[in-house]
Structures are given as structure tokens and as C-alpha cells.
Amino acid sequence: xxxxxxxxGPRRLNRAALARMTLSAALLAALCACKPMTGIxxxxxxxxxxxxxxxxxxxxxxxxxxxxxxxxxxxAWAFLEQFVRxxxxxxxxxxxxxxxxxxxGSDNFRIALVDNRWVYVDPALPDAQFSRVRLNGRRDGDRxxxxxxxxxxGPDDEVLATEGATGRYVFEFRDxxxxxxxxxx
Numbered sequence: 303x304x305x306x307x308x309x310x311g312p313r314r315l316n317r318a319a320l321a322r323m324t325l326s327a328a329l330l331a332a333l334c335a336c337k338p339m340t341g342i343x344x345x346x347x348x349x350x351x352x353x354x355x356x357x358x359x360x361x362x363x364x365x366x367x368x369x370x371x372x373x374x375x376x377x378a379w380a381f382l383e384q385f386v387r388x389x390x391x392x393x394x395x396x397x398x399x400x401x402x403x404x405x406x407g408s409d410n411f412r413i414a415l416v417d418n419r420w421v422y423v424d425p426a427l428p429d430a431q432f433s434r435v436r437l438n439g440r441r442d443g444d445r446x447x448x449x450x451x452x453x454x455x456g457p458d459d460e461v462l463a464t465e466g467a468t469g470r471y472v473f474e475f476r477d478x479x480x481x482x483x484x485x486x487x
Contacts (some may be wrong), residue, residue, distance in 0.1 A: 373479035378446035381480040395481045444475040
């Protein structure tokens with residue numbers, strides 16, 4: 303904004319500009335969360351000779367920047383919103399393989415937010431076609447179970463009918479944050 307633009311009121315942004323700004327902010331947040339890498343030269347001599355252990359596959363490779371409430375025990379819904387909106391969060395906080403046809407038998411993560419409405423993403427349908435879903439989330443100690451079913455909604459967002467089977471995603475609070483540990487599509 304230029305100085306002479308002040309006082310003219312707010313400017314409207316088109317979706318492309320808003321998307322670029324959101325992506326830039328997300329990238330900046332991710333870069334700010336990175337820690338500098340240290341090489342083996344920085345390690346004390348006793349550690350330099352120690353064998354390097356491989357982390358188990360279930361351990362997240364790194365952390366991503368999340369709002370503090372998303373990693374609180376009471377923040378399962380805040381975490382879910384970040385998990386749904388951001389691929390980097392799904393990559394780090396998934397303890398199961400979400401690829402289609404994965405050997406674990408789990409399916410792709412199918413829940414998304416479109417225009418602030420929860421939807422079911424079916425890869426067999428074109429990108430613009432989504433089915434809205436009714437979500438039921440309940441927390442039991444360190445577990446958060448999210449059940450979803452496709453639904454038709456009325457004009458006041460009341461559920462008119464549900465369609466198909468209910469699916470479940472199970473998240474567990476581990477290592478200071480929530481993580482997806484089971485999927486039953």
C-alpha cells in the first residue's frame with residue numbers, strides 16, 4: 303500500500319492474491335520454525351564415534367509450526383483444522399500411510415474444508431464436486447475419534463439425511479501433540 307492510498311478505505315483482494323499471501327505466510331512460518339542444522343563436526347568427540355541410530359518410521363521427521371492451541375490436549379479440534387488444511391501437517395503428524403492402496407489398508411484422508419464447510423473428498427469425482435459431511439468428534443483421554451458420514455443439509459445447515467457408511471479417524475495425543483494413528487474409511 304502506498305502512502306497516498308491511506309484514507310481510501312480497505313482494498314479488496316482477489317482470490318489469487320489472497321492465496322499467494324496465505325502461501326507466503328505459511329512458507330514464512332515454516333521457515334521461521336526451522337532450526338539450523340549442525341554437522342558432526344559440532345558434536346563432542348565421544349558422540350562423533352557413536353553409531354547413528356535410525357528413527358522408527360512412526361516418529362515424525364520434524365515439527366511444523368502450529369498454533370499453540372493445536373497441540374494442547376484440549377485442542378483436538380484446533381489440531382484437526384490444521385491437519386485438514388495443511389499437507390505438511392498431515393505429512394508430519396500421520397502415523398499411518400495415507401496413500402491410496404497402501405499396504406496398511408488405510409485410505410486417503412478424505413475430509414477437507416471448503417468455504418468453511420466440512421466435505422468428503424472423493425478422488426473419483428471432479429475437483430469441484432464435494433459431498434458435505436456431518437462430523438462427530440469425541441475425546442476420550444489421549445484419544446480423539448472423529449466419525450464422519452456424508453450428509454445432505456438444509457438451508458439452515460440442519461442434516462436432512464445421511465448417505466453411506468460412517469468412517470472413522472483416530473488421533474492420539476503423543477509427544478506433545480495430536481497425531482493420526484488409525485483410519486477406517
